[in-house]
Amino acid sequence: MKTIKVLGSGCTNCKTTLKLIEEIAGAKGVDIRLEKVEEIGDIMGYGVMSTPGVVIDGKVVHAGGVPDRRTIEMWFEE
Numbered sequence: 001m002k003t004i005k006v007l008g009s010g011c012t013n014c015k016t017t018l019k020l021i022e023e024i025a026g027a028k029g030v031d032i033r034l035e036k037v038e039e040i041g042d043i044m045g046y047g048v049m050s051t052p053g054v055v056i057d058g059k060v061v062h063a064g065g066v067p068d069r070r071t072i073e074m075w076f077e078e
Contacts, residue, residue, distance in 0.1 A: 001031045002076075007043040007053035007063075008036075014052040016066050021054070024069065030076045 004021060008014030018036060025032045037043060037055075046055055050064035056075055 001033055003033045003035070003057055005035045005037050005055040007046060007048050007055065008038065008051035009040075010036075010038055011051070013066050017052040017054065020066070020069065020072055024072045025076060028073070028076050 002025075004025075006014060006018050006021065008017070014036075018034065021032070022034060025034075043051065043053065046053060046060050048060060048063045052062075052066065053060060053064075054062040054067065054075075061075060062071070
């Protein structure tokens with residue numbers, strides 16, 4: 001199971017990122033634990049300065065803007 005955190009204040013891009021990750025993981029049959037991190041201090045703790053940020057199993061894999069579908073799919077192929 002992958003632990004995925006979406007870092008952001010709850011803006012539209014953050015919500016879109018959450019939805020895309022859920023949708024693609026479900027379509028690929030990947031078991032994930034998805035968390036939303038909204039506290040600025042926690043977000044900055046990952047070194048992310050622009051949101052949304054995505055952290056998979058403790059590693060920042062994306063920051064700033066909504067990731068495209070292909071990028072998200074590649075996260076689940078590794």
